[in-house]
Amino acid sequence: MTILTDQRIILTGATGGIGIELAKQLVVQGCKLGLVSRSNEKLEQLAASLSSDANKLCLISADINTSDGRQTIIDQMLKSFDGYDMLINTAGIMDFTSLLEQSDERIEAVLQTNVIAPMLLCKKVLPYMLAQNEGHIVNVGSTFGSIGFAWFTSYSTSKFALRGFSQALRRELAETDIKISYIAPRAVRTSLNSSAVYDMAKEVKMNMDKPDFVAKQIIRSIIKDHKEKYLGFPEALFVRINAILPGLVDKATRSQNKAAKKYIS
Template sequence: MKLAGKRILLTGASGGIGEALAQVLAEQGAILLLHGRRSSALERLRKGLPNPDHHQLLVADLMTATGRAQLLQHPILDEPIDVLINNAGCNEFAWLEDQSSEQVERQLRLNLEAPVQLCRALLPRLNHPGLIMNVGSCFGAIGYPGYSVYCASKFALRGFSESLGRELKDTGVKVIHFAPRATRTRLNSTAAYAMNAELGTKTDTPEVVAEAALQALMREGRNYWLGWPEALFVRLNGLLPALVDRALAKQHAVIARHARQRQPLNTEPKKHQDQGETR
């Protein structure tokens, strides 16, 4: 799809990946509807984009039905959109038993319930042809210790994207599942960064992820797995999961040491949590 002049709703726009994605989309001449929870951050982003007067802001908390209704009732969504990018997300790097019920709920609501509900509500407002991009994760195909709830939400998002794409066959609306690997954003915990460094895990900048997402949108494919060897591990895990079991077993002690660092359980949303890391 050529993006010049297209109206694009981008959730989680003021996070690391979201900011980079907004920049490359605006450079293509897209008209952006920028969603986030902090109006000040969104306004700074808008002013720094090409043609800032072309873009508009949507402030809402997607983790609640009230917040989603606030977004959907905004007058700027009375006009149809061409592309919906479900980019907002969050994660917690911790053993399941060390997470609070609020931390579990937050990941499931923002990573899964919000994009499902937005797709449902916005399908009648999508132009045909139109695109939906659900930003998933390599952990949507590889169950990784320390990310059990995050993996659950991203596995489900991948299944939802596949199913919805098949539902919409021949309607003119395509669904893209875009899955980055580890990305350097300010929302990762210190423990996650330390683990990645010790294991030698490759990470991408938000700018690299945004450029790949842009190419995925323009090519309109179904599934994009970003990064090597992560893309290989995705395929191995589907065909020969025992091989991945053995590979992760070798890393288990390192993962556990970082994931189980004792910190007070935080039941409050993280600051600046408009876009969590995707992997």
């Protein structure tokens, strides 16, 4: 069981929907937060909304997609908190479109932001964690990383990869006291979704959770040291079914895929 009080946490995607709610709830837990976003203005707005001692907040304006940005995160955490105990990767981007309509550049951007950058940031934080033989890396994925959804091809691919990375790294670090968690919400009501996604979700009756609820579940999973956690029913059940009988899920989603196609850009 993890005690969060005074934990020094790097939170990427801090000004996104889930990130904001995580920041609010982690502050209540007494954590020291390194809030990471590319927008300094949004970071300042977030900090102003948090009821926390300013000494427990470190605003880190950095792009996780760049080597300089990742180094800035490490440098700022060392300067503000003399280190870090946990990394929570929530930053991500998503497109709702057909593969043929998605540009090559955008496919690369989705994989870069959702997979490569988190991997490289994990690599960046590991030397310090290994030196103290303690730490926790939390990768926030998606049920789309266990069930490949039509019209979300690059996003699903990126989350499948993040899940595989988390599993492989956990096994690589099995002889250490560093914990690796992969926590997968179902669809979440955030600005990541376009209006077309919401219209599609309404027609196909897709379940969508509010960010504050998802943040609460993520924190609960962190406290309970879950290695892998899938949030939401029946989606968590579908994850298991898809792993064993993907053909059954192919049939079950066929009509939904046809309905969703009307909304793709």
